[in-house]
Amino acid sequence: MADATKPLRIALAQLNPTVGDIDGNASLVADWIARARGAGADLVVFPELTLPGYPPEDLLLKPHFLAANQRALERLAADASGIVAMVGFAEPTGLEADARHDAPKPRPAHNALAVLSNGRVAAVYRKQRLPNYGVFDEARYFEPGTDPMVHAVDGVEIGLTICEDVWEPGPPASLEAQAGAALIVNPSGSPYLRGKGRDREEMFADRARAYGVPFAFCNLVGGQDELVFDGHSFVVDAGGSVVARARQFEEDLLVCELGGGAPVAELLGDLDEVYAALTLGLRDYVAKNGFEHVLVAVSGGIDSALVALIAVDALAPERVTCVVMPSPHSSPETQADAREIAENLGTELIELPIEPAMQAYDQLLGIDGNRPATGAFLHEQEPAAGSPGLAAENIQARIRGNLLMAISNARGWLVLTTGNKSELSVGYATLYGDMAGGFAVIKDVPKTLVYRLVERRNERSGRELVPTSVIERAPSAELRPDQRDEDSLPPYDLLDRVLEAYVERDTSREEMVAAGLPGDVVDEVIALVDRSEYKRRQAPPGIRITSKAFGRDRRLPITNRYRG
């Protein structure tokens, strides 16, 4: 233990656990306890729910899962000698569920922080404020704790909190400060959103100044399905200044002395931050689900170019295969660009022209109307209901989806979809076609941001990884001759403004119009967004970067007659 005359040395263990991998996570904790001890730390703090991984969701409803994470904690306690470790785990409440149908169910666990010291579990703090909005469902799982906790480490009083506990002023932090805490720790599972880092630092600075005590924020890092945890652990002093900051989007052990300085990593700029989030989110989805290789259909358009860039940066060129699938509607220019992107990135390229399959479907379905066909029903459709043109366009997209899935099935590779948030919002995508795949890398990236991310990536590489022609060409799905996205949709800069207001901020039609958005466009977009809910429900998961992604943070019914 530290000499009493020396300041307390604290380590923030910004690590990347895996949900459900209790033994693996425990073993990571043991390793990092040793690293922290090696760095001379007196106290090492781990993020929220490190042992089960975060968020464990309904795994918490399995009593044997809770028991396993409790046993792992008890085994870990033995590693805590010569150092105090604070480790997030799910503490079983032992309350049994009522077997009746839909009878009230007790919460099975506390979201807890164990203090491991001298080879034993010396204390357990229980999170008091349980977020249950946005992506968070903690009221489903956790009983709130009721007591603040101050625990002395080498004679220094440490206040314990967990994540949400400090996002509003008041207890438990205020009480812990009154009780003499010299530092308040805040292990978190705080997912990334564009620009959230600034909110965090400002919020902690407010608390530190209000209570006159330093705070240490220790966050997870890594991807978990649609969430990315960005790390960005830091310490603010009692005046609210950031005196230590860990790297974003990487594992990091941040060590500093109470009252002293430490490394202060630079924060990434906006575009680099988003790009890093997408890269980490994809890398971890691939790794944690056991894939070796990914497939991307490159069309020569900007969206698939961005996904291919991210895939190569997240993995390596030799772990990415690009697939070009020209149809008679594909232009030589886009096909050439598609090939050039694959070449620039150094990936394998597979070419599969889809015309033979299109002909087979034409023959089966009588789409061109000239051939006698068993199922020549396309002549009979009611114009109001469906559209043979739409059917023919979707068939092309679905043939491509089938080919990608065939390669995936044959080789065990993960198919990445390439749709952006603007398209997915208005349903400008083919279910089972371009929406077919395991992970939707840019599903939360609006089209206008797609361009900026590609331009920035080109700029960082100092060359045209993605040819300028891809950036400058008018967007087209190339499913019929001379098709352009703007034939069907408002221009993307306008569309993205409406979508940001409607989807992310729940702005009403009247407010949007009052803010200067054209009423006819607003009405069209609202109708398209609402009508597409059924498609999004069948979309693969993808990485959340905005305040409202199409995932666990937006839960709208499919059957819904409200418009506005």
Added chain:
Amino acid sequence: MADATKPLRIALAQLNPTVGDIDGNASLVADWIARARGAGADLVVFPELTLPGYPPEDLLLKPHFLAANQRALERLAADASGIVAMVGFAEPTGLEADARHDAPKPRPAHNALAVLSNGRVAAVYRKQRLPNYGVFDEARYFEPGTDPMVHAVDGVEIGLTICEDVWEPGPPASLEAQAGAALIVNPSGSPYLRGKGRDREEMFADRARAYGVPFAFCNLVGGQDELVFDGHSFVVDAGGSVVARARQFEEDLLVCELGGGAPVAELLGDLDEVYAALTLGLRDYVAKNGFEHVLVAVSGGIDSALVALIAVDALAPERVTCVVMPSPHSSPETQADAREIAENLGTELIELPIEPAMQAYDQLLGIDGNRPATGAFLHEQEPAAGSPGLAAENIQARIRGNLLMAISNARGWLVLTTGNKSELSVGYATLYGDMAGGFAVIKDVPKTLVYRLVERRNERSGRELVPTSVIERAPSAELRPDQRDEDSLPPYDLLDRVLEAYVERDTSREEMVAAGLPGDVVDEVIALVDRSEYKRRQAPPGIRITSKAFGRDRRLPITNRYRG
């Protein structure tokens, strides 16, 4: 108003609102107020959240949606003359959300019950116990109320509660009984589960006896995405006996006098109840989403037979089209059975042999290995990773999915998928193939129950609507020669027992083995279920009939290393 010497006459308005259709729901309420008045009722009770529809999910986060439902309530008050109406609505709390990223968000509304009397909103009761388990997320939206309420109607004291408020003993019902309530009303949005009706009647009987007061349970009826509300409104007297009961799965106005008798509808038997739930769930999904017609791929197997039966019962034969899509692996027997089912049901039949499309894909992908093909990569696959056989099987399923979607796109029809719960649990289904469609009618029906439902439906019709050969034939996907489900899966009776324990009851591996289930089968099933999470995430919604469906009541991560 009623003569003071007469007993109070109560109407329970078991109606079927639509989520989001505030004006339509208000107009239903006005109609039913008039019907209740016409039936001589002094009090008419409407179900939980009738005005917004239930569950409105994140519509509740839109302030303008809340304002619209509040305005509709105020307009409705004018209809309450000569009768008192209790109407469920979402009462805005007026709390503004914090704009910071992931900052704590206040609950925007109360789950409330307005008492409309003499042309005005005379009182508002606010639900106190907010379910936040299973399919329920009410802590995401609602501030709990704090006060019990007893409201006098024609001199009779009525206690107000909403759904969950009474599922545990204690306040508010206990306090309302103490305050002299002569009847406690319980408007609910209580979704159907197999056998839940008995639980409900027993629970209410317990409360009635405990507090010595009658209870009136008034439930919604109708389908809303994956939920079905079964109606089954009833009154129990102070001794716990059911003295009035509305029909299940239909709209009904149940009128009875306090202290008197009334119609007591018979409860359906187990199989008829499940079948009625599936029928109503499908009918309402189709109607409320504006579809005129549905498509079902009939294979000659039992699952698609059941879906076709339900579709015809839910809609009408002329609103259902069956599609038969034989491949070279389809047997003449199954194809004949498929045609016979369509004929027995009186639906249109379309036949589309898929061999030409299979050949086109073979040629593109070089699946048979004999032809020179651009994408002849299937020879190179790593045996450990993927499988060319699997790829070829999935292509057949995906061609069928494409053909169904082409018809759907051309005609504006809804595609029904035919997969059962057993298959979906273990991933024995092709994503974008047989999983392609808008509504998965039997996704929560285990295979063993599929058989019983078909047998019962045949029995009720007094003839073999579904030929016996379909029921007796060993299940096969017919994607390769002589394939049988049991080549890949445990026998269904064993599989369903393991699934019921693992999926519905969260039983651990050790407990299952201790209960006599074979360890190797248990391990295999656990691995299959967990590995298939990604497929289920992209499955269409379907009707919940068990205590844990693959929908909003089971929230497991895709990225998850826990097994057990």
